Amino acid sequence: MSQINPFEIVRKQVDKCARILKLDPDVTEVLKNPMRELHLSLPVRMDNGSTKLFKGYRVQYNDAKGPTKGGIRFHPDETIDTVRALAAWMTWKCALLDLPLGGGKGGIICNPKELSEGELERLSRAYARAVYQFIGPERDVPAPDVYTTPQIMAWIMDEYSAIAGKSQFGVITGKPLALGGSKGRGDATAKGGMYCIREAAKKLKIDLSKATIAVQGYGNAGYYAAKLAKEMFGSKIVAVCDSQGGCFCKSGIDADEAQKIKTKTTSVCNLKTGDKIDSEEILELDVDILIPSAMENVITEKNAPKIKAKIIAELANGPCTPEADDILYKKGVHVIPDFLCNAGGVTVSYFEMVQNFNMYYWTEAEVYERLDTKMTTAYHSVWDTHKDYKINMRQAAYVRAVERVVEAMRLRGWV
């Protein structure tokens, strides 16, 4: 099965931004290539006494704006091009939020389903040893990603600290709360999305206290989105769904009740209230705000014309196909693009770094307050760019981010 190389997509996106920003081809070329890559071979002693060699990567895509930041993935299908692409996207995401960080990513080709807890720990520590010279609180700060957990972050921090001979909490984020993690991380993504929705509603003059919302996907992000929309704005959640189907209820759905049903029966489609709907129908409901929070490519050229929502807040990664994006833009649907809408997570990761540096930890309220400032500022910068360049919000986000990276490179004298 042929699959599109994600790094090729990144390079095309850079080209598109470069055309809009009228960038010099030399600058574009810098943006289209990672600055540093580390390819690793990690020998790990397995439980049965054998030694297995794992391949790993760490890519620092661009550190013009500061130390690189990005997750570590443990995945059997990991490829260097995937890591490169994800490192580039981290660069743009951090720049968009105007964090003093560049973008990076790492990964190990492994299947955690085939590793015992002890092997997983030895692998994580082996990775920490191998990248020791390459990462650091002021160089490159990894974080959890696919199949990596706060526990793995703790092991890596511990191994790094042991080599350094001192506690180095700031070397990695996404650590357990008890070991230098930040409060507010659990619902950071949804919270960040809510701040964007609030600002978008202001722009579009939508009264959120009267707004109706449909949430597609009811995992962690979807649940928090439903809960926070009600708590923060008094909006009415009229529809929720997951992969097994969902429920539409004009009088409103209680987010916690839906979560309880999902835990008990594995799906919100078993909610007793309202009418049953499938996970595709929910996208076409007549609501003010649609929050896709689960899967990629759910809004396509086929259903995009039928979308009735005024705002689509992309909590999930890539819920709209490029074809759908164009249709929605022409229809006047306001799309809050994924890498803005779900940037709450990386922003709180950055806050964790700051707290680690200062050895002083914030309350949840302080985290939310600062997150609000960051997300609100970022939203408006994208809005302005979208107006200035007359481009859709997604393109505007890329343009704004690339613009900032280019500015940093220029000031450093790289270009």
Next chain:
Amino acid sequence: MAADINSGIKDLDSLLQGYQPGDNIVWQIDNLDDYAFFAEKFAGEALDKKKQCIYFRFASHPRILPDQPGITTVNIDPAPGFDFFSSEVHNIIRDCDRDASLIFDNLSSLVTTWATDELLANFFMVTCPYIFELGPVAYFALTRGKHLHTAVARIRDTTQILIDVFHVKNSMYIHPIKVWKRYSSQMFLPHLVSETGWEPVSISGEAAVLSSTALKQPLGTSVASGAPWEVIFDRLQKYRNIEQQPGAYTPEIASLKHELIRMMIGDHPSFNKLADEYFTIDDLINARNRLIGSGRIGGKAAGMLLSRRILLADKGPIDFAKVLEAHDSFYIGSDVFFTFLVKNDLFQLRMQLTRDSSMSHEEFEQVERRFLAGEFPPEIMSQFRDMLDYFGQAPIIVRSSSLLEDRFGNAFAGKYRSEFCANQGGPEQRMNAFLQAVKLVYASAINPDALSYRHKQGLGENDEQMAILVQRVSGMPYKQFFFPPLAGVAFSRNLYAWTNRIDPNRGMIRLVFGLGTHAVNRVGGDYTRIVAVSDPQLRPEAGTKIIKYSQHNVDVLDLSADDFRSETVAELLVDCDYPNLNLVTSLVTDGYPQEMIRSCPQGRSDDLVLTFNNFINRTPFIKIMDDMLKRLEAAYGQPVDTEFTAHIDPEGGVKINLLQCRSLRLPGTAGRVEFPEHISDEQILFTSNRFISGGALHNIRYILYIDPDKYAGIESIDVKKSIGRTVGRINRHPSVIEGGIIMMGPGRWGSSNINLGVNVGYSDIDSTSVLVEMAREERGHVPEVSYGTHFFQDLVESGIMYLPVYPSDPESKFNESFFESAPNVLPDIMPELAESSSLIHLIDVRQKSNGLYAHILADPTVHRAICFLDITCA
């Protein structure tokens, strides 16, 4: 009222809710001191309250009560006979105070004088109602095991209160058998008598040891007959204690034993060989002592007994004498089934239905109603009562144990019923629930699924008799619920090797919290912990997925509702105080499950996830199961499938209760598969040599084939999505269901990422016999197929064979030309789907290959599977 009449023992009053005027209390004892203990307290209470206390002295045994002021001793000589003695006693009762306390010598002594149990029972039956009528409270004693069952039964039926007293390991226990018009949820459990407060024995393992030690012959037996069964049994009794090693029996004893095994278990040569080898005479006599009625004990019971004996007999790393929990099961002999059929005019009906299996489920409901209206003969009812008295209020399960079931070659998994009895309420209520359970199990012998299975297995006309295994439900009470902390099924081969690290020749365990029904049944949308014995720390999920694919609901018995139900983990464990919670659950912290190194913080039950991590990693459980499965497979000579419960003792040790063991030879599982020697290349459609499930499937008519290249070439997401829906419609087409279908397409089927495979749900593929995931190697990387996903688990659980095929693997074969040249019959069969035929290729194998069918043989032990064309195969 009741509060005024006390026993002199606070705990006893609390247990029995005090005495009522006219109560007769019969103490069934092994030694007189026990009776004296209770009688002295009762007399002391009477003296304190300044009540009249009369001691009826008629036996030759020492005095029960001291000769002291306030106690009136009345000496009556029983020698003149029943009539005189009874009249004297009645005269004294007539003249005593209405609130007097009456204490009698041990009634058993009367038999020495009168030489008959009958007169003893008669005395009680005339005296007890008289006391009841007048109002005093009376104490009587009976020595256990000294009297005919019929006499004791009459006394039991007449008295208001009957209490067993016994000693185990220097401790005294009392077990109320009958308490008229009083009830509490723990009244009928055995209680440990101690000075610091009486404790009910409610943990199943302890109760089983206690009751089986104290009551060696819990069932009253009918009058001895000269039937061969009884003759052999009596002859073997003589040899019971002479030799315990089966191999060392003399030819005469061995022959008698063999005959008894044949009578109790049946005529299966392989099974009987094992039974001969492992069962001791003592085992058989113990089983006989717990057999209600006569006849065979059935396959399930025999498998349970044999497997336990194998573990106790053979030597290995684990000492199973220290690990196996005692069982105290009863068996309802297969003759009782026939008696029930004949007595209730159901025999003809059964014969007729066995010949013709076309009964609908609705028709079966009518049959079931006829069974429920049936009755048992009085002697069986009497033994049922004995058994229920023995169990008291301990929950029991009534399990089918038919002669064909659970034996070599025929699993009948889930075809016959098992019924839980929470066993709460008074004796009548408990009896009614038990009778209903037995009748439902009997009716299930002719349910449509079972009959159909029997016909498919060629067993239609075979002699199928339904014996029943009555087991104490393994577990302990928690709040109003009763359940075991751990239960599950364990296979000696791994059917679910999601990575090649896992050794398929070692076992697999499906572990649950609560009753094992959750592991045995297919639980839609909920999951069990799957443990590979070779690599117990591995699991098919990682990260946050562990939370999603964990067990969320727990099967329990609700003692307050006298019912079986499911509770969510969060609700059941809301108080976070379940013993050893940190061994079975992890706590979601920072969004991920973490092991608890201390007890669960209050208010965090929503964050508990059943991972069993500490139980697997920090207790000897896996070592025990590994050894158990190896030993059973070695003894059986083939893979085995077991059901078990597990408990953690206060020292962190693990106890296993082996509930069932049978040979594992189901289609689609890990049994040895014979591959034909000569299959030509033209016959082969594909082969697979990676991780596969096993079995043999024959005569498959259709193949649904989605070409991976064509699929990859589809650009539109909507078109890709529509393929999944089309597959679902084909899956439900009657011709496809009837003819059988293999579905082949790019892996991973059922993935949430549509680019990774065909977007289907379980219901879209549930008619398929085999699901083939095709993975093409690209740029040195082979994409992962569905191993370990919940979707794969669905396949395993529903018996759908799963095969990954790697067409570009030089060691595999893939007959591309067959698939390319076969006509697509989709437009013919389902014209409405014609437009999908460019992407979905439906092959009628019979049409394409001139009457041949597709056959699949797969053996995971050698990592070999082959799909080939051949004529139909029976």
